[in-house]
Amino acid sequence: MKKSDRYNIGILIGGVHTYFPKEHIRGITEAARELNVNVCFFLGTQTKDFFEDLLGGTHKDSFDYQFKTIHDYSLIGGLDGLIINYGTLGLQLKNETAERFALKFNSIPTVFLTEIVHSPNCHSLICDNKNGIHMVMEHLINEHHCRKILFVAGPSQNTDANERKNTYLERMAAHNLPVTPQMIAQGDYSEFVDRQVQHLLDDNPDAQAIVFANDEMAFSGYRVCEQRGLKVGKDILITGFDDCERASGMEPPLTTVQQDGVLMGKMAVYDLIAKLDGSEVLSRRVPVSLCVRESCGCQEKIPEIRSTPVNLTEQIHKLNRTITNMKLELINFQRKSWFILSLARNLNDCMDDEYAFLLSAMENMRELRTKCTYLFLLDEPVIYHQNDEWISPQNLRLAAYYRDEETAAFHLYDRQPVNAENGICQLMADNDRHQFMVFLLFSGEKQYGLLACDIQPEEFPFFYVISLQIGLSLHYLEISKVEVLRRQEMSRDLELVRERNRELGLISKYDELTGLLNLRGFTEQIKNFCSKSEHQRAYIICADLDHLKEINDTWGHPAGNFALRSVANIFNGCLRSQDIVARTGGDEFLILLNCQEKNFQDIFRKRVRDACAAFNAESGKPFLVEVSLGITEFKPSPETDIPAIIEHADKDLYEAKKLRKNSVRRP
Structure with a gap:
């Protein structure tokens, strides 16, 4: 470790509304606290799946593609090292390979999570996907004598997903079990793959089991089977991968592969700090274990089933803790949600004064009890269309902050620029250790900047909504500025017309030759x-x-x-x-x-x-x-x-x- 300063490490991570990325964040947070380092999470998420599930169709106005740009802001983050959860970002980076992506960021020591890369200055941490699916397939084939096993794959550009799919194909071939294209569905790791599962079952009415590449998609399988009157664990067997917090609480409990996301997050931080301290660190795989429950046809009471890594009492405690935490998060979100209306009203009251707008935003962050908050704005909004080539803006500046019970805002000409020499972390530095969640501020196709809040990971959903509201208010502020300029131009034009009318009045009332009245x-x-x-x-x-x-x-x-x-x-x-x-x-x-x-x-x-x-x-x-x-x-x-x-x-x-x-x- 540095003796005088804390390390500043950045985390590029997407899909933070799903289980496993949240586990990574928990592990990273714990390790950062243990090692006394500053952390900046550059957060991406996807709302399209939620909209489609809620509205029952394609949501045409989704601007999730904006989130694929936030990682570029880490290049001016003033970071010492970087952890990249490529498995979540890769879902958005359809035209960029992991190796090319790694080269973009390997100017500083980098750890890749859930992806294998061979670029200099980078090393990888990935779970043992092959062994995990191997155990699932052997259990279904040998213990339950399944022959018609279907597979719901994860995103095709994701290494975890590809390894799991390839292992499924290998084990089916090893047992001389035929596989047709109709037996494999292409999923996206989200819980909203109902249509894919429907087609899969339509094409394979004699299926005995479905292996899902992760737990989130398995939950969709439960839902579809219930709609069809199929009883999971009896009429059809289902397995997942991850052992997320809801797995043991499903009815029946989900058989899955347990990988420790918290441990992986902690390992990533410890490996990165070791690299920063000059130690040699090698890529490695994180071990997994099979967690057998009732969805595969097994019964908890059967004594010979010994594969479950934790006993039933511990599972119940884990589930109760999960339910309690989810309830507390929901209650907390509901209470705070009323604040969003107040925030919108306060910001809308300042549409004629940008300086007052910025101060109001920071006052609201103070009322929300963030440890500190920083608002970075672009000199001019960047318009980014989905099919455009993304060019990272170079005119980001510190516009306002709240820290130590003090709020401050700056006019454009007084704002400090953010660049490679004076990065985001340097502008936010003080004597305390910080854990910043960095949100992209945008509205539709326009980006306005970044909001960095020192908050706890469980507060992410609420502050994500806050960031969306601030982005929308910045859009209204921009419109207001344009309207003010238009009014000023109209006022100048009107005064010019009046002046010309006065001149015309003089001309119409006076004799040009003598200057006397006409x-x-x-x-x-x-x-x-x-x-x-x-x-x-x-x-x-x-x-x-x-x-x-x-x-x-x-x-x-x-x-x-x-x-x-x-x-x-x-x-x-x-x-x-x-x-x-x-x-x-x-x-x-x-x-x-x-x-x-x-x-x-x-x-x-x-x-x-x-x-x-x-x-x-x-x-x-x-x-x-x-x-x-x-x-x-x-x-x-x-x-x-x-x-x-x-x-x-x-x-x-x-x-x-x-x-x-x-x-x-x-x-």
């Missing part, structure tokens, strides 16, 4: 003025630039534009800020004055005439800028007939224009 703008202003300035004295002034045509024709349109702008400036100089002036046509202007002086017409005419003279004295142009004015006094009110007043002023302008000069050319 007719539309003047009309709106005078209407507003009349509605608010009732019974006051006011004046409407119509004005024309004298001889604009002469200026344009003689000196060009730029000169005419100059003259028009000059008139606008002259009027602005003669008016107050509250007065309104507009250019309403080519050479036409309108002015609104609010003035209490009587006979203001003559005063204003003189003011404009003097302003024009002053301008002409300084302009240096070969023409004069002069205007004619028509002025009408009125008292504004909401009922004021504005067009009539403008018409009256325009008539006065017409009379004034008769007095203008014949030309604006300078003398």
Whole structure:
């Protein structure tokens, strides 16, 4: 062992909802505690079988294929050694051999469980499958004189399953017993192989016995036989392999091959630590024994049956312990299941704030009394379709954690990256020993990261559901982020539209040449003025630039534009800020004055005439800028007939224009 640091060992394991992987986990957990090493379980599971059994058909929306990717995250785990339960992972790795898989991970010392590999830096631990099936077949043939024995095989890519199937074929051949393809069914090690067993019995109505490659599939055999009215142990004999916790409690008790999964898990840890300490460790097989019970036709009371490795009292105690533990797990799960609703609600309340979302997730882990929890997120979700080539992401970061009664979360720019030099275990390291269960966070085809919880193995089912809920909530958070961005874009677009409308409003109300109001703008202003300035004295002034045509024709349109702008400036100089002036046509202007002086017409005419003279004295142009004015006094009110007043002023302008000069050319 290292003197200063604990070893960090990783466990790649799938099928953790089934019996034997759970036994391996128990053994690994006990050995890790005894040897004071840190453990990270990279967990995979399969839900498809459960859905199919529950729904009675193929579950098309299963995303179990995502679980085959979690083992790649161990490559950035910061691990010293690795235990690979390939027998469970291989069910998902249909296109990858054990040898190729081993080469991917053999940069560190590796122990393969339930698989034989010959890669450097790896060695294997596998049960004695051949001897186990050999004992079963000899017992059925010699003790029960069976001749028509059927076989339900495990996954074709699994070494345990292949060895068991091959031994079945060898023993049948050794006794000159015929085997046809219809006598063998292809199973998957799950309890849900009912259809395969149905077909097997349909094709072989005279079958005397069925040998199952593991206990889980044998339970399916019990169920099918009961449906057909066949009594197990009398009408047909059934055997299994593993001696799982339910085997002795079946009716009748299941004859099986006992292999010690807990022992195998412990051996794997001890072998790996020995390798890390520099010792040479060889591959080996774990011994098995035949556990004879009533499903093969034997009776417990027969004294000459001595193959059972534990006596009946010990079996009863084992079964009682199993039942008690299962009840406690169920009660605990039921109590905690209410928490899932609270978790979903708490996380959904934070959909507009990722930082608050992360803190809420860690607060919930604190309430669940995990020893500590770490949440690792990808910078961007990875979309992984079932038939795509998997490429392990390189942008995983520590996003939040709960430890020592403290919760913390980090914004994206503050998150520490996970890489080969600064791995998952290093980011979770402290002075305590830990046993992390690492769950993949995904929703449908999108992966979001990992959730690592320091919990006991029996808590796995509940926290597996928790991880599914967090994955779903991360999906909703992503959608919420997209919606926020869309709303921001829409807000920016809306503000841009408003700004353009304001610009269009200005354009529609103002004269581009002079900057004065145009007719539309003047009309709106005078209407507003009349509605608010009732019974006051006011004046409407119509004005024309004298001889604009002469200026344009003689000196060009730029000169005419100059003259028009000059008139606008002259009027602005003669008016107050509250007065309104507009250019309403080519050479036409309108002015609104609010003035209490009587006979203001003559005063204003003189003011404009003097302003024009002053301008002409300084302009240096070969023409004069002069205007004619028509002025009408009125008292504004909401009922004021504005067009009539403008018409009256325009008539006065017409009379004034008769007095203008014949030309604006300078003398």
